[in-house]
Amino acid sequence: MAFSIKRTTSTHPDFVELVRHLDAELSEINGNDDAFYAQFNKIDKINHVVLIYDDETPIACGAIKQFSNAAMEVKRMFTLANYRGKGAASMLLQELENWTKELNYEKCVLETSKRQPDALALYGKNGYQIIPNYGQYIGVENSVCFEKFIA
Structure with a gap:
């Protein structure tokens, strides 16, 4: 498959639509914990x-936003189910x-969930190392945080 890449902002309608699918999936995965995570997943201030x-079909999305002077946080990673395992993520x-x-x-x-084995495998396969939970995820049993130096 020959995929193409587009850089844009969080106002792009294809991103908004993919995030709608992501939020529905996360709501199912997270159950009662969904409201806690949802508060950190707003997309109105994401420029990358x-x-x-x-x-022409949008199949995957992801974003970065400033986390610190040295780091960007990866947010809103999602691939449509029928495209998973094909290298898009x-x-x-x-x-x-x-x-x-x-x-x-x-x-x-980045932060992901212990309930998302595909995500855990993706980040491990791409050279991300597990780190202590940061920020709002400190003490959250279900959260797994990662980092990758890229400089």
């Missing part, structure tokens, strides 16, 4: 969004890392 397309992550480097940050950090 990557979309992956199969021809790794391609997306690589583009987010490239953008992070271009913006002169030295690492990416």
Whole structure:
């Protein structure tokens, strides 16, 4: 499959639509914990969004936003179910890392859930290391935080 990459912002309608699918899936996965996580997943202030397309069809999304002077946080990673396992998520992550480097940050950090084995495998496969939970995720049993130095 030949996927294409597009950089945009969180106002792009394809991103908004993919995030709608992501939120529905996360609501199912997180159950009663969903409201806690949802408060950290607003998209109105995200200026660095990557979309992956199969021809004209948007199939995956992800974003970065400033976490610290040295780090960007990877947010809102999602691939449509029928496209999983085909390399789109790794391609997306690589583009987010490239953008992070271009913006002169030295690492990416992110949080995902123990209930998402595919996500855990994706980040491990792409060189991310588990770190102690940061910020709002400190003490959250279900959260797993990662970082990757890219400078």
